[in-house]
Amino acid sequence: MSTVDYYIEQLNTIQAAKQDSPLAPVRKSALDTFTNMGFPTSRNEEWKYTRIGSIFKKEFRLQNEDITSFNQSSIDAVRLPGHENANELVFVNGRYSEEFSKIISDEIIVTSLEAAASDEYADIVKAYFNSSSKYLKDGINALNAAYAQGVFIYVPKAKVVPHPVYIYNIVDAVADAVCALPRCLVYVSEAAEVSFVETYATLGASESITNQVTEIIVAENANVSYCKIQNDNSKASQVSTTHIHQVGKSYAETVTISLDGGIVRNNLNIVMGAAHSEAHMYGLYFQNGESHIDNHTIVDNVMPHCQSNELYKGILNDRSTGVFNGRIYVRQDAQKTNAFQSNKNILLGENATVNTQPQLEIFADDVKCSHGCTVGSLDEEGIFYLQSRGIPKEVAMSLLLQGFALDILEKIKIEHIRTYVQELIAARLTTQI
Amino acid sequence: MLKVNVMEEKYSDIEQAILSEYKYGFVTDIEADEAPKGLDENTIRFISAKKNEPEWMLQYRLKAYHQWLKMEEPSWANLKYDPIDYQDIIYYSAPKQKKKLNSLDEIDPELRRTFEKLGISLDEQKRLSGVAVDAVIDSVSIATTFKAQLAEQGIIFCSMSEAIQEHPELIKKYLGSVVPVTDNYFAALNAAVFSDGSFVYIPKGVRCPMELSTYFRINAENTGQFERTLIVADEGSYVSYLEGCTAPMRDENQLHAAVVELIAQDHAEIKYSTVQNWYPGDKDGKGGIYNFVTKRGICQGSHSKISWTQVETGSAITWKYPSVILKGDHSVGEFYSVAVTNNHQQADTGTKMQHIGKHTRSRIVSKGISAGFSNNSYRGLVHVSKNATNARNYSQCDSLLIGDKCGAHTFPYIEAKNNTSVVEHEATTSKVGEDQIFYCNQRGIDTETAVALIINGFAKEVMNQLPMEFAIEAQKLLAISLEGSVG
Numbered sequence: 076m077s078t079v080d081y082y083i084e085q086l087n088t089i090q091a092a093k094q095d096s097p098l099a100p101v102r103k104s105a106l107d108t109f110t111n112m113g114f115p116t117s118r119n120e121e122w123k124y125t126r127i128g129s130i131f132k133k134e135f136r137l138q139n140e141d142i143t144s145f146n147q148s149s150i151d152a153v154r155l156p157g158h159e160n161a162n163e164l165v166f167v168n169g170r171y172s173e174e175f176s177k178i179i180s181d182e183i184i185v186t187s188l189e190a191a192a193s194d195e196y197a198d199i200v201k202a203y204f205n206s207s208s209k210y211l212k213d214g215i216n217a218l219n220a221a222y223a224q225g226v227f228i229y230v231p232k233a234k235v236v237p238h239p240v241y242i243y244n245i246v247d248a249v250a251d252a253v254c255a256l257p258r259c260l261v262y263v264s265e266a267a268e269v270s271f272v273e274t275y276a277t278l279g280a281s282e283s284i285t286n287q288v289t290e291i292i293v294a295e296n297a298n299v300s301y302c303k304i305q306n307d308n309s310k311a312s313q314v315s316t317t318h319i320h321q322v323g324k325s326y327a328e329t330v331t332i333s334l335d336g337g338i339v340r341n342n343l344n345i346v347m348g349a350a351h352s353e354a355h356m357y358g359l360y361f362q363n364g365e366s367h368i369d370n371h372t373i374v375d376n377v378m379p380h381c382q383s384n385e386l387y388k389g390i391l392n393d394r395s396t397g398v399f400n401g402r403i404y405v406r407q408d409a410q411k412t413n414a415f416q417s418n419k420n421i422l423l424g425e426n427a428t429v430n431t432q433p434q435l436e437i438f439a440d441d442v443k444c445s446h447g448c449t450v451g452s453l454d455e456e457g458i459f460y461l462q463s464r465g466i467p468k469e470v471a472m473s474l475l476l477q478g479f480a481l482d483i484l485e486k487i488k489i490e491h492i493r494t495y496v497q498e499l500i501a502a503r504l505t506t507q508i
Numbered sequence: 509m510l511k512v513n514v515m516e517e518k519y520s521d522i523e524q525a526i527l528s529e530y531k532y533g534f535v536t537d538i539e540a541d542e543a544p545k546g547l548d549e550n551t552i553r554f555i556s557a558k559k560n561e562p563e564w565m566l567q568y569r570l571k572a573y574h575q576w577l578k579m580e581e582p583s584w585a586n587l588k589y590d591p592i593d594y595q596d597i598i599y600y601s602a603p604k605q606k607k608k609l610n611s612l613d614e615i616d617p618e619l620r621r622t623f624e625k626l627g628i629s630l631d632e633q634k635r636l637s638g639v640a641v642d643a644v645i646d647s648v649s650i651a652t653t654f655k656a657q658l659a660e661q662g663i664i665f666c667s668m669s670e671a672i673q674e675h676p677e678l679i680k681k682y683l684g685s686v687v688p689v690t691d692n693y694f695a696a697l698n699a700a701v702f703s704d705g706s707f708v709y710i711p712k713g714v715r716c717p718m719e720l721s722t723y724f725r726i727n728a729e730n731t732g733q734f735e736r737t738l739i740v741a742d743e744g745s746y747v748s749y750l751e752g753c754t755a756p757m758r759d760e761n762q763l764h765a766a767v768v769e770l771i772a773q774d775h776a777e778i779k780y781s782t783v784q785n786w787y788p789g790d791k792d793g794k795g796g797i798y799n800f801v802t803k804r805g806i807c808q809g810s811h812s813k814i815s816w817t818q819v820e821t822g823s824a825i826t827w828k829y830p831s832v833i834l835k836g837d838h839s840v841g842e843f844y845s846v847a848v849t850n851n852h853q854q855a856d857t858g859t860k861m862q863h864i865g866k867h868t869r870s871r872i873v874s875k876g877i878s879a880g881f882s883n884n885s886y887r888g889l890v891h892v893s894k895n896a897t898n899a900r901n902y903s904q905c906d907s908l909l910i911g912d913k914c915g916a917h918t919f920p921y922i923e924a925k926n927n928t929s930v931v932e933h934e935a936t937t938s939k940v941g942e943d944q945i946f947y948c949n950q951r952g953i954d955t956e957t958a959v960a961l962i963i964n965g966f967a968k969e970v971m972n973q974l975p976m977e978f979a980i981e982a983q984k985l986l987a988i989s990l991e992g993s994v995g
Binding site for chain 1: 892907911913914915920925928934935939
């Protein structure tokens with residue numbers, strides 16, 4: 076039995092128990108897609124450099140019951156600084172755990188997707204749930220949608236959520252290899268404001284894979300900031316999809332920090348579906364050992380007068396591999412678009428590899444679009460300059476790299492988090508270079 | 509305010525203006541010797557027999573044909589076209605010649621007039637222009653000029669069929685060494701059915717005294733043109749090669765699948781320039797040439813250099829990636845391209861730079877201009893392999909959009925596996941600036957001229973790389989193919 080059949084069988088069992096759910100048709104059609112497509116191979120252009128199929132050769136367990144054997148101390152170990160004043164949402168093995176989550180702001184509503192699909196939010200769920208599949212036509216995305224047991228987060232009109240929302244994705248791989256499929260649908264209503272910080276942690280030494288999909292819908296005059304920190308162990312692989320759809324004139328900002336993990340693939344889509352929207356995407360990856368990071372971003376300029384800006388920076392050490400694929404679409408109606416994209420890489424390790432593909436697809440003429448990318452090593456002259464002033468080479472390199480990373484770090488808005496990431500990077504620079 | 513309105517009005521006027529006629533769209537009435545339509549082993553044997561080829565060449569073709577049968581037509585390019593019926597093409601068409609020609613005077617006068625109309629004189633009177641020409645009509649090389657002078661220096665410049673007869677050792681050694689028959693669908697097809705082309709060999713230490721040039725023309729109906737060019741530059745030699753092409757205006761699409769191979773040994777330099785002006789189809793996208801070409805050079809020796817320059821204005825569809833394999837240490841690869849698409853033309857073009865040797869350098873400058881309903885894509889690969897220490901690449905691709913119905917796309921692939929390499933890529937997309945046009949208008953330059961001026965400036969970096977004779981032609985071509993598309 077191939078592993079695809081194995082997952083199909085598991086999903087069939089899971090779906091059979093929820094036949095009456097309003098989400099059942101979506102799950103069913105996603106399962107069909109998954110059955111047809113299976114896992115992408117390197118012949119699939121979008122997965123050319125990331126052999127995700129090799130991970131899924133293994134039969135990972137999908138969590139079908141609520142987690143019971145789990146304790147608070149495991150969560151305390153992975154909590155992010157500033158959690159005292161934050162809303163915390165905990166996913167264990169891809170399932171939302173109400174017990175360990177904590178909502179302290181009144182301005183935010185968190186409910187299960189299942190419940191949201193049958194109450195007052197039904198229209199929103201119906202309209203936007205699984206809209207990311209239009210941009211990610213592959214079996215991985217379908218696998219998540221076929222499972223889809225996540226939460227619905229709602230920020231009502233004109234509410235500013237005073238505390239950030241921390242999302243923990245915890246995988247309990249102590250006993251066996253687990254595939255977690257967390258899912259979120261976020262709706263930020265008119266003139267509302269919210270910020271998210273998401274992180275990942277795997278417990279235990281077994282292999283694990285997190286295949287996550289987060290869809291964020293941003294309405295008129297709303298403001299969303301989203302920060303992702305990936306610093307898991309080398310047996311924890313990940314496909315993490317963030318799909319932001321700006322349905323009204325709005326502002327969105329994302330920061331993606333990838334420090335460690337096995338094979339990590341991030342899909343970030345921003346659909347600029349309303350005129351005068353603005354989006355900023357920042358990313359920093361600093362990889363060691365044999366790790367593999369793949370950032371795929373899509374900016375789809377559908378409507379005119381939008382502005383997007385993207386900057387991804389990477390440091391690749393040892394035998395690590397970095398992949399960047401940034402695509403900017405400018406549709407025919409999206410006149411007066413300004414879209415910029417830049418990807419800069421430093422190859423530190425002799426055996427490190429970078430594959431980068433900045434792409435533009437433009438159908439409107441009155442636009443300003445540019446992209447650029449660079450691959451190189453540390454500036455010899457810069458190091459020499461510092462050495463000539465009595466700074467040892469290692470320190471000089473570390474200083475230059477910190478400077479390189481700073482561009483991205485200073486975009487993290489929440490101070491606790493910024494300091495936390497800065498310290499992670501500083502620690503890595505002192506121990507590993 | 510008034511001024512702006514006037515300008516806008518003018519814009520729409522020009523927008524409605526129709527593309528100027530394709531100047532080379534005439535048909536010459538020459539009796540042709542053709543193979544029956546369709547492709548099977550017999551067609552290949554027919555071609556091979558017609559050309560009186562040795563057995564090894566026939567075997568090479570048949571091997572390629574069987575390979576081709578196993579392959580699938582590539583579909584990854586950003587191109588849309590109806591499937592090609594490979595059985596509906598005449599694979600061999602040659603202007604009828606009674607006997608082997610001894611001098612150019614014996615050429616069919618109709619044929620000579622054709623080339624004169626195209627502005628290519630086969631008469632050696634045109635000695636002053638200093639360009640040696642090999643003319644290929646439909647499938648067969650018609651005449652090669654200046655052969656004797658070149659031979660004095662040991663340079664071989666002749667048609668491919670002649671080379672197969674007279675220099676089999678060179679052909680056996682180099683043919684298919686850069687683009688193997690298994691390379692891709694169109695290359696395999698070409699290897700099976702190619703009917704002629706040019707062969708150039710520059711011996712050690714010789715600097716070719718004149719520009720070598722081939723002029724391709726498709727004349728007969730329903731034919732495909734499959735020519736093969738092979739240029740070998742031995743140690744320390746230099747050659748500059750030009751290629752030009754035209755075709756009559758016809759309603760059906762015609763297929764052109766050529767293969768060009770360049771080999772540069774130690775310290776050798778090859779400069780290859782193309783002005784591609786196949787019939788692009790009419791303004792509704794009917795007819796035109798499908799230009800599916802494989803061009804690749806290898807910098808075999810150290811300090812060698814290969815430079816591709818192309819001006820692409822014609823063809824309904826262009827699928828073309830002139831590439832350089834930088835195998836020798838300190839070798840240099842260059843790619844300069846201007847691709848213009850108008851009306852319903854589609855172009856998917858770019859380059860591949862494979863850095864294998866140490867201290868290899870490459871430079872890519874690509875300028876895409878799209879107008880009308882056309883789509884213009886740049887697709888390029890820069891690959892730095894593990895051992896390519898100190899490899900250096902700089903790529904720049906700029907796109908210019910004229911009108912809101914066209915598309916410009918950029919798909920660069922950068923793969924770096926060596927941490928001493930430096931790779932840079934930059935791309936921009938914009939339209940012809942209204943303020944720039946306004947500035948020109950203000951100084952009494954009308955809009956059309958202003959746009960031509962701006963576009964010429966945009967493409968200048970590439971045009972500068974072309975040999976003088978070609979640069980002038982290319983500049984005119986650029987203006988012609990964009991005429992009436994400003995808006």
